[in-house]
Amino acid sequence: SKQEIPVGSFAYSTQNGVNIRSKTNISSTVGTLAKGQRVKVLGNVNKEHSTYRILYPNSRENHYYFLPVQLDNGTVAYVASSYLMPEKKVSVLNLSGKRRYETSARISNVGWHSDLAQTVVLGRGDLPIDALTGSVLAAQKGAPILLTESTNLTAPIAKELSRLKPETIYILGGESAISTEVEKTLRGIYPNVIRLNGVSRYDTARVVGN
Secondary structure, eight states: OGGGOOTTOEEEESSTTEEEEOSSOTTSEEEEEOTTOEEEEOOOSSOOBTTBOOBOOSSTTOOOOEEEEEETTSOEEEEEGGGEEEOOOOOOOOOOOSSHHHHHHHHHHHHTSSSOOSEEEEEESSSTHHHHHHHHHHHHHTOOEEEEOSSSOOHHHHHHHHHHOOSEEEEESOTTTSOHHHHHHHHTTOSEEEEEOOSSHHHHHHHHHO
16 A cells, blocks of 8 residues: 555655656666655545556556656656555654643553553752752652652642552652652652762762662
8 A cells, every 4th residue: 555655745765775766767777765765745546646647567567657756856756656655644642731740640641551650750840959869760760750849748749649659769869859748758658769869969860860
């Protein structure tokens, strides 16, 4: 069905060295495509486009069509449809909340909806410098970053933690960033709560990196 790529859409070469054939003589090779190189489709089997016409197989053994395409540099040529992959449609999901706290919970809920995270990285929301540093730790642990208020475990975050039931929670920053009250609340529920902090934000970054 690759030959039915819609007119005007983009497709990508599936391998290196795909022949680009002359628009006047498909037996003549005028260049090659690199793997992943983009072309714009100028025609398809069901609909001709302007002056561009589909060229059919030369024999019954050739199970493809020659599609007219345009390269990014403007060159018009033919490429065998079997070497083109249609551009995938991307689903766009708006991950947002009323505040940054709800947004972080929303991202966590979508990213770890089925496979629950064993680890969570918790940062201060109103001054998220430590959370920025913690993104490296989160990536290494395959963990979501949740943002909370400094002196209070924000309700949407408490709810998301309850859903995730993580084995380990990393608190980023000292007590001025996330209070001892928040830490005590977490320790009363979750088995392993670890605070990563230093004497300054720079030292905290070093501790997180280690």
